[in-house]
Amino acid sequence: MQTITVDFTPSSEKRSYPIHIGHGILQQVDLIVSCLPQKRVAIVSNTTIAPLYLDNLRAALEKQGVISISIILPDGEVHKNWETLNLIFDALLKNHCERNTAILALGGGVIGDLTGFAAATYLRGVPFIQIPTTLLAQVDSSVGGKTGINHPLGKNMIGAFYQPRMVLADSATLNTLPDRELRAGLAEIIKYGLIRDPAFFDWLERNMHRLLARDPVTLNEAIQRSCENKAEIVAADEKEEGVRALLNLGHTFGHAIENGMGYGIWLHGEAVAAGIVLAADLSRRMKLINEADVGRIRKIFLQAGLPVVAPKMPPEKYLRLMMLDKKVDAGRARFIVLNRIGEAVMRADIPPVLLNETILACMNDE
Numbered sequence: 392m393q394t395i396t397v398d399f400t401p402s403s404e405k406r407s408y409p410i411h412i413g414h415g416i417l418q419q420v421d422l423i424v425s426c427l428p429q430k431r432v433a434i435v436s437n438t439t440i441a442p443l444y445l446d447n448l449r450a451a452l453e454k455q456g457v458i459s460i461s462i463i464l465p466d467g468e469v470h471k472n473w474e475t476l477n478l479i480f481d482a483l484l485k486n487h488c489e490r491n492t493a494i495l496a497l498g499g500g501v502i503g504d505l506t507g508f509a510a511a512t513y514l515r516g517v518p519f520i521q522i523p524t525t526l527l528a529q530v531d532s533s534v535g536g537k538t539g540i541n542h543p544l545g546k547n548m549i550g551a552f553y554q555p556r557m558v559l560a561d562s563a564t565l566n567t568l569p570d571r572e573l574r575a576g577l578a579e580i581i582k583y584g585l586i587r588d589p590a591f592f593d594w595l596e597r598n599m600h601r602l603l604a605r606d607p608v609t610l611n612e613a614i615q616r617s618c619e620n621k622a623e624i625v626a627a628d629e630k631e632e633g634v635r636a637l638l639n640l641g642h643t644f645g646h647a648i649e650n651g652m653g654y655g656i657w658l659h660g661e662a663v664a665a666g667i668v669l670a671a672d673l674s675r676r677m678k679l680i681n682e683a684d685v686g687r688i689r690k691i692f693l694q695a696g697l698p699v700v701a702p703k704m705p706p707e708k709y710l711r712l713m714m715l716d717k718k719v720d721a722g723r724a725r726f727i728v729l730n731r732i733g734e735a736v737m738r739a740d741i742p743p744v745l746l747n748e749t750i751l752a753c754m755n756d757e
Contacts, residue, residue, distance in 0.1 A: 507538030526576025575660025589733025
């Protein structure tokens with residue numbers, strides 16, 4: 392097991408927390424118990440994950456004297472909304488959960504985002520712990536304290552920054568992950584190499600076949616290096632006022648794809664992959680990177696089995712949906728582009744003609 396710390400010590404020592412990464416560590420519930428203010432928890436999961444892991448987790452906690460209640464939600468991005476959030480509140484209230492009752496998120500990114508938002512707002516804030524069971528959640532959404540729900544007009548537009556007490560990432564849970572979900576998680580891993588870690592990008596090019604084969608040593612290495620990158624960024628910029636925005640490479644395009652196609656039709660990682668290819672093409676048109684760089688980026692996503700062609704929507708629809716992005720400032724859309732592989736930057740001076748050319752070209756796979 393490896394442990395990484397998200398270190399907020401310059402501002403508030405109490406909010407620093409560990410990320411535990413290992414194969415088969417879900418049953419090491421002493422890690423969870425050490426973070427609990429009381430021996431009672433609520434575990435939020437979904438109809439897919441609960442049958443796989445919930446009973447064993449509850450039994451292991453019970454052996455440590457921890458009583459738990461279960462809150463089982465429907466599975467899927469389409470359920471990341473107010474109605475599902477209220478199911479969590481209903482269960483917490485009916486079971487008289489208190490301010491010291493920790494909430495555990497057992498599932499993928501949707502469960503983590505919903506549970507974190509519920510924890511941030513129930514009784515104005517209760518402790519919560521992330522137990523991510525998908526690759527995407529282990530390397531991205533469980534780390535950094537972003538929580539929230541979708542709105543019909545935009546993804547993740549309603550939420551809060553609220554840090555967990557701990558993240559427990561057991562790579563053994565990836566054995567039950569469908570291939571499509573595994574590939575979707577690889578998109579966020581590739582992103583770290585592109586925005587700030589060129590050596591990691593090189594490593595991914597050499598090891599993509601091992602990741603797809605679910606080699607546990609290689610998976611743990613990828614998860615650890617991704618979390619190290621994100622932990623450093625989050626500790627430096629918790630509320631996304633500067634460098635943290637670079638984590639959104641491809642997301643302005645990607646969120647437009649998810650929203651425009653209908654939540655859940657494209658997985659988040661699939662939309663991010665196509666979005667990063669769009670961002671790379673835009674970077675080339677701005678003369679920041681060259682054609683060879685774009686080729687490397689397209690090739691690694693193809694290696695991962697991820698889409699490199701954007702879905703067909705009218706360019707004006709893309710532009711309208713991208714104006715709903717959280718990075719819009721003073722009415723101007725801001726995009727994360729690449730100065731080179733391993734260095735991203737946020738720019739607002741995007742010529743509209745280049746943006747339009749990028750959308751048209753990447754829909755037609757030119």
